[in-house]
Amino acid sequence: MALVFHVPDLACSACVDTVTKAIQSVDAAAQVSADPKTKQVNVDTAASEAAVKTAITNAGYTVAQA
Numbered sequence: 001m002a003l004v005f006h007v008p009d010l011a012c013s014a015c016v017d018t019v020t021k022a023i024q025s026v027d028a029a030a031q032v033s034a035d036p037k038t039k040q041v042n043v044d045t046a047a048s049e050a051a052v053k054t055a056i057t058n059a060g061y062t063v064a065q066a
C-alpha cells in the first residue's frame with residue numbers, strides 16, 4: 001500500500017534516516033522515500049497507515065495532514 005505523509009520537522013538527511021528506520025521497525029520490507037525539501041514521506045508498506053504514523057510520531061516527528 002502506498003502512503004504519503006507530510007512531516008514538517010523533516011529538516012535534513014539525518015531526519016530522513018531516523019524516519020526511515022522508525023518505519024522499517026514496523027515493517028522491515030517497507031520502501032521509504034523522504035524529501036527534506038518538500039517534507040513529504042512516501043511509504044510503500046504492508047503496515048497500516050496508523051502504525052506507520054505512530055512510528056513516525058514515536059521517533060519524535062510530527063505528522064501533518066498530507
Ligand SMILES: [Cu+2]
Pocket residue numbers: 010011012013014015016
Ligand atoms: Cu535532520
